[in-house]
Amino acid sequence: MLDNLDALAQSYARDGYVFPNRAISAEQAADYRARLEAVEAAVKDDPARRKTLRRYANVVLDFVDEITRLPAITDRVAAVLGEDLLVLDASFFIKEAQSPNYVTWHQDLHYWGLDGEEEVTAWLALSPATCKSGCMRFVPGSHRQTVDHRDTFDEENLLTRGQELAVEVDERDAVDVELAPGEFSLHHGRVFHASDPNSSDDRRIGLAIRYIVASMKTDGGAPMTAMLVRGQDRHGNFTLAEPPEGVMTDRDMARYEAIAGQRTSAMFKGAERS
Ligand SMILES: O=C(O)CCC(=O)C(=O)O
DSSP states (O other), X not given: OOOOHHHHHHHHHHHSEEEEEEOSOHHHHHHHHHHHHHHHHHTTTOHHHHHHHHHSHHHHBHHHHHXXXXXXXXXXXXXXXXXXXXXXXXXXXXXXXXXXXXXXXEOGGGGSOBSOOOEEEEEEXXXXXXXXXXXXXXXXXXXXXXXXXXXXXXXXXXXXXXXXXXXXXOGGGOEEOOBOTTEEEEEETTSOEEEOOBOSSSOEEEEEEEEEETTOOBOSSSOOEEEEEESOOOSOOSEEOOOOOSBSOHHHHHHHHHHHHHHHHHHXXXXXXX
C-alpha cells in the first residue's frame, strides 16, 4: 500500500495503475454493500431502475455520491490529476456468484467522447475481488499506447459494446488486481484491462468511479454532464450535475435520463448496433 502520494503518482505514471489502496474499513464496505443490496431488492421488478442503479449510481444514490467524495479516494486521485475533480459517472460492475459474465481486454477512453487522457478510474471492492471471483487484470505500461477496438456485443460481456482490443494480449504480462472489501485500485483510461467470470460462491461487487480533470473537454459531440466532487470548476466545459437528494427519487431519475442520453450517444458513436 503506497501512502506516500508522490511515490503513488510515480508508480501510476510508470505502470498505468496502482493498487491496493484503502478507502474504507471492511465493516464500512459491508455497510455500503448492504445499502446497495437493499436498493436492489426494492427495485428488482423495475428493469429501468435496476439498470440506472448500476450505470449512473452516483447520480441517483446519495450513498454512492458520498463514496465518490471520500478523501481517502480523492486524495490519491488528486495526486495524479490535481485538485479540481469531476466525476463523469460511477458504475457498479457486479458479477453474480458462479456467473459467466466477463470483461474483454479494452481501454476505457476509446468510446467515451473525451478529447484528453487525464482520467483516472477508482475501482472500489465491496466484496472480495479475487482471481476466483473474476478480479480485474492489468497490463503494466500499456497506457502509453492507443489501439483499435472491435465490437462483439456478446451478451455475457459487461461492457456496453462488448468491445475488445484489436490486438492480442499476452496473458503472461497481466497482473491480477486482487482487492479486499474496502480497498480500491486506480487505473489510467488507456491501460489494457479485462476480467474473467466469477467462479466463487459470493457476488463480486465493484464500484468504478471515473474521475476527470475539470479542464477536460468533450471531443465535439453533445455536451456532457459531470459531478464536481473536489476543488473548483474554472472551465465550464461540462454541465454540472446536482448531487442526488436520496435514493432514486423521481427528481434524480428524471435528471439521470438526460445524462444517460448524452453519454449513450457518445458511447455508441459509429456502432452497428445500439
Ligand atoms: O469490473 C470489471 O471487471 C471491469 C471494470 C472495468 O473495465 C473498468 O472499471 O474500467
